[in-house]
Amino acid sequence: MTMRSQMTKEKNWSGQTMVSTDHLLFEAPRTKHFMTGSEVVKEAMKRCTVDASVSYPITPQSEAAHLIGELWAEGYIGTYFRGENEFGVMSEVAGCAMAGARVVTTTSGPGTLRAMENFPMWSGTRIPCQLILMARGINTPLTIQPDNLEVSFMLETGCMIWYAENVQELFDMTIAAFTVAEKPDVHVPIVTVVDGFFVSHTRESVMLPADDIALFPYDPYAAPLPPIDSEMPPGRFLRDPFVMKSNYISYATHASWQWEVRSACERSRPYAKHFLKGLIHTMGDADAEVVFVACGTASHQAKEANRELTKLGIKSKVVKLRTIRPFPHDELLEAVKGAKYIFIPEFNVTGWLDKEVTQSLYKKSEADIIGRPRVAGGMSMPVEAILKEVLEAVNKGA
Amino acid sequence: MSVDIYKINPEFRDIMPKDIIDLEENATWAATATKNRGISDLTDKKEILEEHSLCAGCPESAALRYILTALPVPEDTIIVNSTGCTSLMFPHIALHTVHSLFGNQNAVASGIKRVLDWRFPDKIKDVIVLAGDGATIDIGLDYTLQSFFRQEKITTICFDNEVYANTGGQESGSTPKGQVFKMAPKGKVFEKVPMWELAVTSGCQYSVKLTASAPKKVAKVLREAVLIARELGPTYIHLYTPCILEIGLAANEGLWEMKEQDKDRFTAFRYITPEAEVYLKECKAKGLL
Numbered sequence: 293m294t295m296r297s298q299m300t301k302e303k304n305w306s307g308q309t310m311v312s313t314d315h316l317l318f319e320a321p322r323t324k325h326f327m328t329g330s331e332v333v334k335e336a337m338k339r340c341t342v343d344a345s346v347s348y349p350i351t352p353q354s355e356a357a358h359l360i361g362e363l364w365a366e367g368y369i370g371t372y373f374r375g376e377n378e379f380g381v382m383s384e385v386a387g388c389a390m391a392g393a394r395v396v397t398t399t400s401g402p403g404t405l406r407a408m409e410n411f412p413m414w415s416g417t418r419i420p421c422q423l424i425l426m427a428r429g430i431n432t433p434l435t436i437q438p439d440n441l442e443v444s445f446m447l448e449t450g451c452m453i454w455y456a457e458n459v460q461e462l463f464d465m466t467i468a469a470f471t472v473a474e475k476p477d478v479h480v481p482i483v484t485v486v487d488g489f490f491v492s493h494t495r496e497s498v499m500l501p502a503d504d505i506a507l508f509p510y511d512p513y514a515a516p517l518p519p520i521d522s523e524m525p526p527g528r529f530l531r532d533p534f535v536m537k538s539n540y541i542s543y544a545t546h547a548s549w550q551w552e553v554r555s556a557c558e559r560s561r562p563y564a565k566h567f568l569k570g571l572i573h574t575m576g577d578a579d580a581e582v583v584f585v586a587c588g589t590a591s592h593q594a595k596e597a598n599r600e601l602t603k604l605g606i607k608s609k610v611v612k613l614r615t616i617r618p619f620p621h622d623e624l625l626e627a628v629k630g631a632k633y634i635f636i637p638e639f640n641v642t643g644w645l646d647k648e649v650t651q652s653l654y655k656k657s658e659a660d661i662i663g664r665p666r667v668a669g670g671m672s673m674p675v676e677a678i679l680k681e682v683l684e685a686v687n688k689g690a
Numbered sequence: 691m692s693v694d695i696y697k698i699n700p701e702f703r704d705i706m707p708k709d710i711i712d713l714e715e716n717a718t719w720a721a722t723a724t725k726n727r728g729i730s731d732l733t734d735k736k737e738i739l740e741e742h743s744l745c746a747g748c749p750e751s752a753a754l755r756y757i758l759t760a761l762p763v764p765e766d767t768i769i770v771n772s773t774g775c776t777s778l779m780f781p782h783i784a785l786h787t788v789h790s791l792f793g794n795q796n797a798v799a800s801g802i803k804r805v806l807d808w809r810f811p812d813k814i815k816d817v818i819v820l821a822g823d824g825a826t827i828d829i830g831l832d833y834t835l836q837s838f839f840r841q842e843k844i845t846t847i848c849f850d851n852e853v854y855a856n857t858g859g860q861e862s863g864s865t866p867k868g869q870v871f872k873m874a875p876k877g878k879v880f881e882k883v884p885m886w887e888l889a890v891t892s893g894c895q896y897s898v899k900l901t902a903s904a905p906k907k908v909a910k911v912l913r914e915a916v917l918i919a920r921e922l923g924p925t926y927i928h929l930y931t932p933c934i935l936e937i938g939l940a941a942n943e944g945l946w947e948m949k950e951q952d953k954d955r956f957t958a959f960r961y962i963t964p965e966a967e968v969y970l971k972e973c974k975a976k977g978l979l
Contacts, residue, residue: 387801
């Protein structure tokens with residue numbers, strides 16, 4: 293049986309040499325592998341010295357959850373079990389994190405919505421757990437297909453939200469996620485999103501560092517709130533139950549705590565910038581009038597459109613948002629300078645990213661913001677659909 | 691942990707309220723007790739519950755005191771709570787307590803217990819859930835039972851007042867059939883949910899139903915339940931703590947109501963597995979009971 297006490301100064305409990313996040317992400321030599329998003333989650337978690345994970349089956353994240361379970365069976369993860377449903381799982385994850393663990397879980401679509409009450413509780417409890425969200429459509433009608441509408445429900449939970457485009461990004465991002473979430477001045481939950489199936493089930497080339505190195509363990513005693521382990525004075529020893537009192541102090545306590553959670557999220561910016569190499573990534577012509585703003589696989593399709601437009605003699609640029617919470621306002625504004633048209637291709641019916649971008653650029657950009665193309669319910673986003681939107685707008689403008 | 695964490699920083703001592711200083715100087719921690727903690731400590735020892743913000747005469751406040759004085763190792767006990775009247779008392783308790791959401795208490799406790807076992811395999815860390823009947827039997831039933839199925843090593847205590855009291859007196863699953871409450875204006879149409887029996891069929895090692903009329907009995911049951919949960923698996927205590935407000939009793943009538951119900955809906959029920967029975971005998975031999 294794996295024991296936490298087997299850890300030494302240099303080795304974690306499974307015998308991996310512990311290294312800094314910088315070393316793991318940027319310095320350690322890498323070799324080429326060919327694997328799916330689900331498989332790469334296992335590889336990432338294997339290198340994260342994870343204390344605990346709780347799982348529940350739902351397509352398309354089930355395989356990632358199975359593979360995390362295998363890591364537990366192999367001795368890499370301290371404790372792991374299948375919960376009763378996503379509401380229970382997210383509460384179990386909260387309990388694990390409160391007791392001082394580095395915790396990861398995964399879910400998709402309907403699972404996210406079932407668990408919803410937990411997410412503001414997570415951020416309010418300031419636990420730095422990681423939810424890997426493999427986005428899928430939400431019912432009804434019954435769907436298991438890729439669609440990222442569920443992310444819109446997560447936007448105001450107080451959790452950080454990052455979005456990975458492909459298998460490689462998923463690997464690097466889920467490692468960086470723990471590191472940033474656990475910074476004492478941040479210390480809020482993090483949701484790392486990928487588009488279900490498109491990333492979870494697609495096999496791609498990835499560059500991975502060796503698996504005999506891993507992150508240092510989470511230190512719960514550096515947290516802004518004491519862990520619930522009876523090893524420190526209880527942080528909840530209050531003489532007054534402020535919750536139920538109807539007075540100014542109780543209102544101010546609740547209000548200021550909510551501000552603090554959002555401020556903590558804001559304080560993640562410099563760390564995210566370092567570990568993600570920028571809150572946004574851009575490609576294409578710097579002075580293009582046609583700009584795509586996207587996240588996840590929609591940005592991949594936008595890059596394809598960029599290549600096609602280049603052939604047609606139309607300059608374009610892709611701005612890929614890597615963090616959604618905190619939202620990269622300054623970086624986005626800088627990246628769309630000179631844009632005449634901003635297209636926001638999305639995999640959902642409501643266009644939540646369009647709303648985010650429009651709000652962010654309100655009175656700051658002269659560009660025409662076009663929330664298209666938008667596909668949903670599992671439809672793919674062919675490059676032709678993007679080109680059609682661009683050519684219509686550009687021809688009308690000309 | 692040592693009780694040292696409850697020592698006041700000397701720099702702040704002069705501004706500390708009297709009750710905090712009392713807690714440090716005169717509380718009944720297991721580490722400083724000369725004999726097992728228990729009800730007799732209530733009379734002359736500082737409690738780990740200073741005061742409460744429940745209604746005058748509320749049997750819940752008394753029951754909580756009995757439980758807190760009987761904890762085998764309070765300094766290494768974590769209590770997970772839920773929303774409702776009980777959540778009003780928790781901010782006063784000088785232990786690690788959690789209020790998370792309404793109904794998820796057994797799920798949170800499962801996570802805490804599993805990680806404490808992982809982080810501190812050689813230490814005793816007791817995890818107790820204490821929630822009302824709405825939290826345990828209605829909104830949280832799934833999570834309560836699932837923690838029993840999984841054999842989580844936690845003690846679950848339901849303070850059953852047979853009503854949603856904190857929200858203004860609505861029918862709960864634990865309300866007796868026929869009782870008129872809000873949301874049951876024609877009287878409740880189905881029977882009181884026999885949670886103590888569900889606990890047995892769901893895998894609890896120990897399940898007891900009683901009222902809080904006899905303090906020493908409550909303390910004994912609590913101690914047995916915590917000791918069994920520590921070693922063997924889930925234990926359940928179903929405790930009648932009537933809402934005197936909602937059933938129209940005066941502040942001094944709660945005890946009599948519980949004594950009445952000792953003979954009616956809360957006639958004693960005790961289930962224990964043979965393994966737990968043997969284990970309790972060992973505990974007794976070691977002086978733990």
